[in-house]
Amino acid sequence: MLRISKMTDYATVLLARLAAAPERQLTAAQLSAVTHLAAPTVSKVLKQLHRRGLVSSTLGLRGGYRLARPAAQITAAQILDALEGPMALIECASHSHQCSIESTCGVGRAWQRVNLAIHRSLQEITLVELAGLGGEPVRFAALERALRGGRAERA
Amino acid sequence: MLRISKMTDYATVLLARLAAAPERQLTAAQLSAVTHLAAPTVSKVLKQLHRRGLVSSTLGLRGGYRLARPAAQITAAQILDALEGPMALIECASHSHQCSIESTCGVGRAWQRVNLAIHRSLQEITLVELAGLGGEPVRFAALERALRGGRAERA
């Protein structure tokens, strides 16, 4: 359904760790140790996150990583986009009209709107929620409110 | 992001065709002709849809497929589930605690809740909307209302 690749999950784990200690600067090795993820993998993910501007880094001895901005300003959508590209919606319409049946279809567009709606929802979920740092564990109030509004709340 | 496989898209296209002529019974060959999808592929998708109970079929000469129930009772979530399995959420927690870092993580659960919220939203979108048969083109009111509720409507 919503397929989150392992790498994206790892990214979230690492970002959550960094978010938990915003003042410190952690090395890839430290993050590997504390998360029990393989060092090369951690390194790879962090480099990707750095490329996409979610973390900032310091080179050399005493180097390391830290969040590029407060956790509240990092959204689930940004994490997804950083690790999995702009967003792999329905394949048909993604790269300039590759689909041979586009004319008779009309369905692709509908799926894309679903995708867009989801993407916008994910922009409301921040690293604070994902990392469980806020008071509430995770709060998808916005998304869930929609369901209750559109259909009678059950029980 | 939300990765819909081609097969799922094809399924939607085929279901939309069937929904457009609920009284008729169409063969795989006819559907292939009208959608311009390769015959073997159409066949494969229809068989899968039959297995999952979304279409009913008649064997033999003058056989064919038709919707198993009214389009309004077939949801996007059902289509997704039929083609892509129960729902491939975050890989970690999907198959009984495979993840080695589950204890230190806590993030998987957050993603899963996101996934669940999306899944529930998709239960409110029916084939009628996907096929563009209703008066309105597609109506993700529920999902979009959430965004407007959580954040000031722009423009």
Next chain:
DNA sequence: TGATATAGGACTAAACTAGTCCTATATCAG
């Protein structure tokens, strides 16, 4: 100067997807 870190990218193995094809079975016309 050398130890420590990140940066970037090449590379491999495994998993998944898309798509085709083959065989079996049900239905019905003649």
Next chain:
DNA sequence: CTGATATAGGACTAGTTTAGTCCTATATCA
């Protein structure tokens, strides 16, 4: 009864994607 038409099921292949490792270059500082 026989043969043509359709679906049912599943095996199989090729292509793509993902996960993960490894190597080389560069920056920092004791």
